[in-house]
Amino acid sequence: MINRRTFTKAVGLGVGATAVTAVSTGTASAALASASSGSSGSKGPGGTGGKAPVIPTIAPGTHTTFSDLKQVRAGVLDIGYAETGPKHGPVAILLHGWPYDIHSFVDVAPLLADAGYRVIVPYLRGHGSTTFLSPATARNAQQSAIALDIIAMMDSLHIRKAVVAGFDWGSRTADIMAALWPERVKALVSTSGYLITNVAAQKNPLPPKAEQIWWYQYYFATDRGQTAMQTPADRNALCRLVWDDVSPTWAFDDATFNRTAAAFDNPDYAAIVIHNYRWRLGLADGERRYDRYEQLLAAKPTIAVPTITIDPALDPFIASTDGTGYRNFFTGPYDHRVFTAIGHDAPQEAPTAFAQAVVDADHM
Structure with a gap:
């Protein structure tokens, strides 16, 4: 039997909550039942007082496209991103994971x-229309590099502070931003909690059943796995298998997957994905320019900004x-929520509940 607490610490998923909010989705909606963690008080939006608006319920899949796609030069990248909402509204930055977009x-x-937010959804490096400005830049996907991409994007867009929310790679990136640059993060929504990677800890083996869950990471450590990621048909088949495995109740269709799979055609996609997972396992080097940030992250910094963590109950x-x-x-102010009957891609499977968490975190 897996020791779940040991498992969580070992894989760097983080180390919850004094109370749980249950979220359950039916075929067309997400029903939200809120509960306070008891460790936070309601301060209102930005600490100015006021009650969080209630997000209206919609069926997952109601929307299929973004109407406004933009590009901005930021740091070492030309970042592609979707933007919607009032230009001068409070900013919410939403960060995707792998294999998603x-x-x-x-x-x-x-x-x-x-609800009044200026919403920005960037393609992470190696995804979609986000490209490197120079062919000489290392195709590096270590955790601090990705977080610095988003800080650079905020600088280029003249965004001083934002609510930051994500899952998978996006949660890790948001956690790092909140830990190292708390002055830039108004509030945090982190799916799966504290995901800052401890590379040293990941050298320790897990119980075999737990190791099985991470099969693709070990596959990517091989030349064979790298070749699969460089071959479009194999890559897409692998990514779709991951979707099926980690979201067992999500009845997505071919069109839904294909819209996301288009982002995998980025010429740097394979290199970024392979480097990310090899670096996490201590099998690939990072860059010296990021050493100081990684040293800070290795110390497991705490996060003091208002935070809501989410655990999808069916996420393996x-x-x-x-x-x-x-x-x-x-x-800091804190709440924890469980999305029942929901798998790994929490925002796409339970959009109403996820949006509500963003708004609620902003009002803590």
Whole structure:
């Protein structure tokens, strides 16, 4: 039997909550039942007082496209991103994971825009229309590099502070931003809790059943796995298999997957994905320019900004859904929620509940 607490610490998923909010989705909607963690008080939007608006319920898949796609030069990248909502509204930045893209937030973004937010959804490096400015730049996907991409994007767009929310790679990136640059993060929504990677800890073996869950990481450590990611048909088949495995109740169709799979055609996609997983396992080097940030992250910094963590109950990567394994890393206003009957791609499977979490975090 897997020791779930040991499993959580070992894989760097983080170390929950004093209370749980249950979220259940039916075939057409997400029903939200809120509960306070008892560790946070309601301060209103930006600490100015006021009650969080209630996000209207929509069926997942109501929206399929983003109407406004833009590009901005930021740091070492030309970042592609979707934007919606009032130009001068409070900013919400939504960060996707792997193997996904901005369409994970295709329903969440308009809900937040209707609530008055300027919503920005960037393609992470190696995805979609985000490209490197120089062919000489290392195709590096270590965690601090990705977080610095988003900070650079905020600088280029003259965004001083934003609510930041994500899942998978996006949660990790948001956690790092909140830990190292808290002055830039108004509030945080982190699916799966504290995901800052501890490379040293990941050298320790897990129980075999737990190792099985991460099969693709070990596949990517081989030349064979790298070749698969460089071959479009094999790559898409692998990514779709991951979708099926990690979201067992999500009845997505071919069109939904194909809209996201288009982002995998980026010429740097394979290099970025392979480097990310090899670096996490200590099998690939990072760049010296990021050493100081990685040293800070290795110390497991706490996060003090207002935070809501989410555990999707059917996500196989979640060792447990009570959040107790990572609760101590969040020292500010805090709440924890469980999305019942939901898998790994929480924002796309439960957009109403995810958007509500963003709004609620902003009002803590």
